[in-house]
Amino acid sequence: MDVRTMRADAVASVTRILDAARRVFQSGDGTGTLDKVAQEAGVGIATLYRHFPNRQSLAAGVYQRLFDQEIEPYLLQVEAGDGSHAELLALAERVVTVSRRERALIASLGDLGGTTAELLRPHIAGFEAFVARGQAAGTLRPELTGADVPQLLAMLAAAGLVLDADEAGRRRYLHLLLDGLRPQLG
Amino acid sequence: MDVRTMRADAVASVTRILDAARRVFQSGDGTGTLDKVAQEAGVGIATLYRHFPNRQSLAAGVYQRLFDQEIEPYLLQVEAGDGSHAELLALAERVVTVSRRERALIASLGDLGGTTAELLRPHIAGFEAFVARGQAAGTLRPELTGADVPQLLAMLAAAGLVLDADEAGRRRYLHLLLDGLRPQLG
């Protein structure tokens, strides 16, 4: 799925399919059919399957777009930040909020954690620097590494999905768990 | 599905179905068919659907049995414990370990978090007492409640599934996150 090596009409098909999939997957309980996606995209069903071999990969395509639009900006902010605990917490809250909002889509995703971790992986270098700054300032545990951040965020995204608590309750659990990343003072 | 009000032959059917389902779901990648389950159970496919209206509810039945066998004993130990942080950690590790081992089964479960929380709910009273003891001893945060424990365990079960880390790595993340439940000393 490398856009640069694809023919222009194929790229257009993929775009229309992703747009339609987003609409279909998000509406209702996430059980929209792929036939409907193809129909709404104005594309044959075979074309859909050519670009996305199964339902999961299509959902992953939609999720990635969403991620780029809604998480990436926060990510850059964190990478440029000073390593404060609050910055990490804000990013985690964002990830959990988006995951929850997109539950219907995620139901078709299969592996939320793996997909999320995959999307975060390119930012490990940035996390590395972030964590180093936080440790220098004494706001993050010394044994934390940059590679831990994608893992922890993926875990929190998965964990956030199971909560039936409201916004405040979710925030509370997030605080409780992420407090463990602070240095132990005792 | 109340065993006490069911006819003896129906109970026997359910038992054989659950046994077969455990075998079929656990083997391979969790894509075993319900036809195969019925066949291995020596039961008609209609009988299977009569007792378990869909794949998820069958998986939930298997999961509950597993839970009763492998988690419940740890649970009783915690409820009788003195509220130490280590006891809670041991229970969490157990939950994560079992969840991971049963990944193939859980793939058919649909809602791991909800199901887990549901199974833990009857123990809230015990957790309540446990947490109170821990708080009196100064090993658990004062704002923690008994109702938090099932939620946190369900979150950790979901979170544990996304990790590609080994046993030691998983243990490490669990420690990091659960340290947040200790009182803040600073």
Next chain:
DNA sequence: TTCGAACCGATAGTCAACTATTAGATCGTA
């Protein structure tokens, strides 16, 4: 021991995911 309710297997059918094929349209390079 009887008899109705509960349970059973078999079967036929629907629906959606997914596979495979093919003839024709379109892109982009030479």
Next chain:
DNA sequence: TACGATCTAATAGTTGACTATCGGTTCGAA
């Protein structure tokens, strides 16, 4: 602009989850 590679729609078929029905069997209470 010509032409081959890429992309396309249409279509037919397979598989498995799930529903509905029905005549026959078995349980267990009276």
